[in-house]
């Protein structure tokens with residue numbers, strides 16, 4: 339839907355208001371124990387459609403008796419301070435709330451005295467306390483939906499960390515699924531929920547901030563999540579938007595169920611940053627050819643072939659924010675092979691024993707270090723295939739294939755020589771390199787491992 343087609347009335351209503359709300363917007367609790375669905379809205383204060391969609395669902399749930407389902411649905415608001423700013427709120431006041439939840443960011447908030455925290459750090463602390471209380475009272479699996487909208491005209495899509503439970507959870511939404519976002523952006527709330535508590539979590543990007551369709555899609559997706567989790571049956575939500583198949587077909591815009599991997603992020607470095615006006619989300623970009631954005635002293639040409647994703651159309655461009663991303667389609671066969679390999683426990687046991695340059699991280703249980711010399715051979719796609727998340731890696735090289743192979747071959751030759759020298763010296767101790775800041779750090783996906791705190795029974 340274009341800007342001109344949007345309901346003027348809806349746009350006016352969503353723009354004018356300041357939203358003053360409690361952290362806990364509402365809940366529905368079944369008589370019997372069961373799964374919990376946590377819906378989070380307004381993590382960015384100018385993204386109001388999520389708040390309205392969640393309220394719409396709470397309203398529907400209020401007429402359903404507790405003995406008609408099991409478990410719990412709870413709606414939690416994210417950035418109360420940013421939502422309360424008049425004339426449509428602001429994305430954030432001091433810093434982006436959805437970039438705070440890294441291990442270091444959380445540790446900093448917990449160690450500081452409340453008077454030293456900035457606006458979003460205080461929001462994050464309170465939000466974490468509320469979420470922890472919900473997770474602690476949960477009697478079954480916990481799912482979370484973090485509701486967002488975007489600044490550009492865009493079809494809806496979802497982000498998940500690529501685990502098998504998360505892939506399954508978002509399938510019913512019928513929209514494109516984007517993987518690998520957590521490797522580009524640190525401190526996402528869903529990342530903390532998944533890796534801190536074993537919650538199956540997804541970010542829903544429902545479309546443009548002011549598009550009435552965004553709210554509609556989010557309401558439908560919440561209903562589908564409730565049904566998928568097994569909290570309420572489909573017929574109880576019979577009036578639901580989710581049952582409208584035609585509408586659902588429309589959400590995916592021909593890309594329903596397609597899976598994409600984030601391959602590149604272009605950061606904003608100057609306030610005059612502008613993505614080319616004629617480019618739309620999912621437009622095809624050609625490597626070294628398509629001019630994607632311009633800013634003072636720099637023209638950003640696509641460093642790889644792929645599709646344009648989340649071009650920043652915010653009025654105010656803040657250095658450090660995301661300019662645009664490039665995604666590439668992941669094919670179905672790859673996903674099926676990947677699902678099989680993830681369940682192949684022997685592989686995960688063998689990897690640090692047999693693969694050259696791969697060893698356990700002495701400082702962090704469950705993580706592996708990959709010698710940087712072999713990284714060009716392994717590439718991120720290969721680790722993703724095996725179900726590994728890359729926590730840190732060297733800069734994106736965007737090398738041609740022959741250069742990767744060449745560099746990798748030299749690395750492997752050096753390793754074999756090292757091993758021979760090691761044997762000659764009477765032991766392998768001196769062969770494996772000490773951990774270095776250049777190593778890639780990888781680990782299996784929390785939700786794919788059987789011992790996740792919240793594992794499927």
Ligand SMILES: [Zn+2]
Pocket residue numbers: 381382385485486487
């Ligand atoms: Zn957002």
